[in-house]
Amino acid sequence: SGPPPPSEIKNILTATVSQEISNRQKLFTTDPISPGSIFFLPNGTKIFNKLTQFMRLQQLNPKFGFQEVITPLIYKKSLWEKSGHWDNYQKDMFRVEGQDIQKETYGLKPMNCPGHCIMYAKNDHSYQELPLRFSDFSPLHRNEASGALTGLTRLRKFHQDDGHIFCTPEQVSQEILNCLKFIDLCYIKVFKLSKGYTINLSTRPKDHFIGDLPTWDHAEDVLKRILQDSGKSWNLNEGDGAFYGPKLDIMIKDHKGKEHQVATIQLDFNLPERFNLKYKAMDNTFKRPIMIHRAVFGSVERFLGLLIDQNLGKWPFWLNPYQAVIIPINTKETDQIQASRNLLNKLRGTEEIKDSNVDIAPIPMNSFHFNVDIDERAEPLGYRIKDAIIKNYSYLIIVGENEVSTKTFSIRSREDRKNIQHLTEDEIFNMFCQLEQTYK
């Protein structure tokens, strides 16, 4: 069957790099027992949880205003028939069946939208409640062909920082502009993607779509107008919209120059129709809300893969599973070992709430817990420093005789071997808190 085409080779290279870094840093693994699903190892899970926590916090900002929900993963076939997935998306879905007598057929969800429509439809809504914005971090499953599965960027199981906005026609522009601001906050301000991103406007697919042509034309025009008003540059990507509506796809490039879709903003007049969604307008009539589907990371797994592709394992402090290593200079000196271990416990933040009545008290809510290790191996100092740098620890903390007697520790960053600071336990802890709080 010949060599893979050039685009495939690029795919493979990116996947190889992230797998190599993952092996070194013990981030994730895969197994043929579940092709296209990631096993996140403890270090990868730490990064994954930090990313979702970051997103949860930003969604609280009243400028964005999402409310998180947790929704089912399997729904009866009739839901997918109603939503149009069974007609237009079936071969990308996994079918689920009970093995009891009833053998009811379900679909394992590839998207959260129909579930959110069900939730919306459970209550009456007034225009005063809109926009209503649901956020959902559910795992999603899409049956990608096994040949297409690549690293973290194309999977069968993945999580989105998914959100659906139910709003009035008048609110659509502002909501989409807010989504674009959210994307800037994430990609430019916090993750500082050096090459920025491009925007694709993806329009109605040739076949496999629901709804009528005038509705599609209108939705595409709305998106075009918003893009023009925003002053951002964009490309037309004809025929690549979702089956229920056109979308803006945010694309970023990996270090090989291959483009990946990350964030997405989709405008949908069709699902609200199919699920008969309504709100009571100011004039007391019932109107149809408009639905905006949006994700800022897109697939959390893919976003993580692209971070690895960009930083090659040199994580910023707040995301680093290797935030600091403590190296006692002379591992035969019990003073140095003891001081190192005390510092380790302090930085790991495993102190319990003070309570003299119990054997074990809880660790407090919202406390800081840094990923700090100790290297007590009886190896030369230079060897252990070199090893720490290879492992990409953000900070190296050296504990010698001097440090033990003055109770201040020598600390240097991964990058700057010349700038050594001398800080107390509390000063180091507070510096780390400051770095993590501000996503540095």
Add this chain to the structure above:
Amino acid sequence: SGPPPPSEIKNILTATVSQEISNRQKLFTTDPISPGSIFFLPNGTKIFNKLTQFMRLQQLNPKFGFQEVITPLIYKKSLWEKSGHWDNYQKDMFRVEGQDIQKETYGLKPMNCPGHCIMYAKNDHSYQELPLRFSDFSPLHRNEASGALTGLTRLRKFHQDDGHIFCTPEQVSQEILNCLKFIDLCYIKVFKLSKGYTINLSTRPKDHFIGDLPTWDHAEDVLKRILQDSGKSWNLNEGDGAFYGPKLDIMIKDHKGKEHQVATIQLDFNLPERFNLKYKAMDNTFKRPIMIHRAVFGSVERFLGLLIDQNLGKWPFWLNPYQAVIIPINTKETDQIQASRNLLNKLRGTEEIKDSNVDIAPIPMNSFHFNVDIDERAEPLGYRIKDAIIKNYSYLIIVGENEVSTKTFSIRSREDRKNIQHLTEDEIFNMFCQLEQTYK
């Protein structure tokens, strides 16, 4: 078909109470489109996330020492054949199939254990790494009969605070004792379950088990000895063990007196055998680790249902989706409204990191965000106070002329109408932080 048996009536009553409270507090809902799966509404999601966050933090305590992982939800049939689930648990499982040409058959996981065995087996292990403890909050699916589905206590989709400990035979007792301590920390110290809990020792099922009888007898003896040494009282529950090993089930009673299984500790010599798990012992030979399955909440959904059953919607502050309400006395006074809204923003913790260079800056990591509302309705003060108490707000904050001029606010708790404190914005925020940090 006659009236339901008495045990069923108890079930229904408990479910009715929690549904009634859920409706009032907007915690969760269900829909026949996915029987036995919960739709957590924003308020229920807040509680759910707090519970899992509590558990994540406690697992960091080196006395327990779990490492969180994220694992696939679907695995090829061959995994379930190897683990014994296909022979012994098949009718409780959902079968999953791709709808492409290959139509490979998968099982939707009812338990995390086989996935964790796969992860363990991917690397060589030395006795020095043991005990190795994986934690996992994956959603699980079990195909319960539709007649058995009840409220939050019996579901088809649920999440466990699941964990698997891989250890040497010498470590088993200590690990199980630590699990019991973890359970005490949770049930007695933090959640203060007034009636405590009982322990059942569940032994080998009559049929549907794997492994040989001497192994089972040994495992049951180990658990009996640990129970005797612990000095705790326990009951024998013959034939109710898991198909792979005997277990200790922690039982608590709902307000109707019905017992529910919550935490569980299971001792397993069989899965390590089936997955050919090994570690290199001190004498350089390869030995078989022992596996302990354990969950402290058990099903997070069931635990949450039992909390509702116990508190009837009067949540402790840290879990309350209604932590405080701010009531301006005279809603026509713009000063009072403005002071109330400023306080609202402060307590919701939606302040961005200070950064003059950007339009929108991120909300900091690990910040506090209280569930605070404002009641600006033009209703009499007494009416709004009564309504706030019905809604079970933990604190009521009243803002009048006096409060605006002194910049201190009247705050009282739900329980104690006579004890009114006068606190500044910062004092209220700090008091709330203190309450939440210490799980009050």
